[in-house]
Amino acid sequence: MDDLKLKFKSFSIIEKLITVNVVVFIAFYFINTFAYLFDSSSGFITDWFTFPKELGEFLTKPWSVVTYAFLHSGFWHIASNMIILYFSGKYFVSYLTGKRVLTVYFLGAIMGAIFYMLSYNLFPAFSKVGSSVLLGASASVMAILIATAAYIPHMSVRLMFIGSVKFWWIATFFVILDVIQIPSGNAGGHIAHLGGALFGYLYAVQLKKGNDIGSGFEKFMDATVSMFKPKKKSPLKTVHKAKKSKNAVSKKPGAPKIKNPNQAEIDAILDKISKSGYDSLTKQEKDFLFKAGKD
Numbered sequence: 528m529d530d531l532k533l534k535f536k537s538f539s540i541i542e543k544l545i546t547v548n549v550v551v552f553i554a555f556y557f558i559n560t561f562a563y564l565f566d567s568s569s570g571f572i573t574d575w576f577t578f579p580k581e582l583g584e585f586l587t588k589p590w591s592v593v594t595y596a597f598l599h600s601g602f603w604h605i606a607s608n609m610i611i612l613y614f615s616g617k618y619f620v621s622y623l624t625g626k627r628v629l630t631v632y633f634l635g636a637i638m639g640a641i642f643y644m645l646s647y648n649l650f651p652a653f654s655k656v657g658s659s660v661l662l663g664a665s666a667s668v669m670a671i672l673i674a675t676a677a678y679i680p681h682m683s684v685r686l687m688f689i690g691s692v693k694f695w696w697i698a699t700f701f702v703i704l705d706v707i708q709i710p711s712g713n714a715g716g717h718i719a720h721l722g723g724a725l726f727g728y729l730y731a732v733q734l735k736k737g738n739d740i741g742s743g744f745e746k747f748m749d750a751t752v753s754m755f756k757p758k759k760k761s762p763l764k765t766v767h768k769a770k771k772s773k774n775a776v777s778k779k780p781g782a783p784k785i786k787n788p789n790q791a792e793i794d795a796i797l798d799k800i801s802k803s804g805y806d807s808l809t810k811q812e813k814d815f816l817f818k819a820g821k822d
Contacts, residue, residue, distance in 0.1 A: 539617075539620065539625065540620065540625035540626075540629065541612065541619075541620060541625075544612065544628070544629075545613060547597060548599070548609060549609070552598075552599050573662075574660065576591055576595060576597075576662075577598060577661060577662045578591045578592060578643065578644075578660060578661040578662070579644075580643065580644055580659045580661075581648075582644065585644070592636070593636050593637065595640065595660075595661050595663070596636035596639075596663070596664045596666065597664065599663055599664070600662060600663065605664075608663065608664045609664075611668050611672060611701075615668070616671055618682070618694070619631070622675070623731075626745065627741065628671065630730075630744050630745050631671050631674050631726070631730055631741065632664075632671060633667070634670070634726055634730070634744055635666050635667040635670020635722075636664075636666050636667045636723065638670070638722040638723055639661075639665070639666025639669075639670075639726075640661060640719065642719055642721060642722025643715050643718055643719040646715065647715060661716065661719055663716065665716065665719065665720050666723030667723055668723070669720045669723040669724040670726050670730070672697075672727065673702070673725075673728050676694045676697070676699075676731075677728045678731040678734065678735065680695040681694075682694045684697070701724075702721070702724055705720045705721055705724075792815065
């Protein structure tokens with residue numbers, strides 16, 4: 528377990544997002560399996576985290592505006608989303624930093640949910656649709672993909688069997704695909720994708736102008752995370768001065784003080800991880816790093 532925690536910490540923000548999505552996907556499949564074996568239904572658990580089309584139902588579970596972006600309906604659903612997230616995310620991180628990935632991921636999900644709810648309550652085509660819920664990371668992934676394309680539109684990437692392609696061509700292809708597929712099925716999902724895409728575009732365009740429209744959300748996230756962090760102990764200590772023994776050996780005034788003697792070992796281990804990966808560490812090095820992280 529300690530090894531897994533350390534390995535997770537060494538992941539990039541994109542790899543962490545993918546890991547969380549995969550773990551949630553597997554966890555819900557285990558829940559479904561146990562429910563089946565005990566002749567029960569696990570649908571009520573899934574419904575608790577999916578985003579509904581009705582405003583009244585949403586007010587009973589407001590967290591669903593982001594939790595739905597970590598749920599998937601099947602293997603190909605999550606596989607396609609995670610592949611696009613990985614390849615577009617690594618370019619996003621290179622140009623826009625890792626912290627902004629979470630901002631675009633969550634705000635893209637929120638924008639997608641808003642588009643989904645509005646479309647199902649405004650367009651006549653959906654007036655006869657009964658119960659409907661939204662799930663999947665597609666709106667968030669589209670937000671990251673489009674934000675990357677809008678921020679670095681002329682960057683080229685090499686695709687297998689195709690060759691060099693402009694990044695914005697790929698992004699435009701996915702947007703057009705969502706638009707033309709709306710009448711074919713999963714209309715709400717495709718509309719949510721477009722909501723995420725719109726946010727990603729606006730975010731990148733405004734950022735290029737010097738306006739970070741996600742800064743308020745980042746501050747909110749930082750404040751939320753800080754609430755759950757353990758408070759640091761006060762550096763003030765109660766001390767008493769002991770009388771000097773006659774036989775006590777006094778320190779030389781010029782002797783250097785040693786601060787954190789383990790730091791050199793920690794730095795050496797971190798250098799080894801950056802060069803050869805976490806798996807290259809010995810068990811002793813892993814144990815040492817874990818204990819040092821607890822201090």
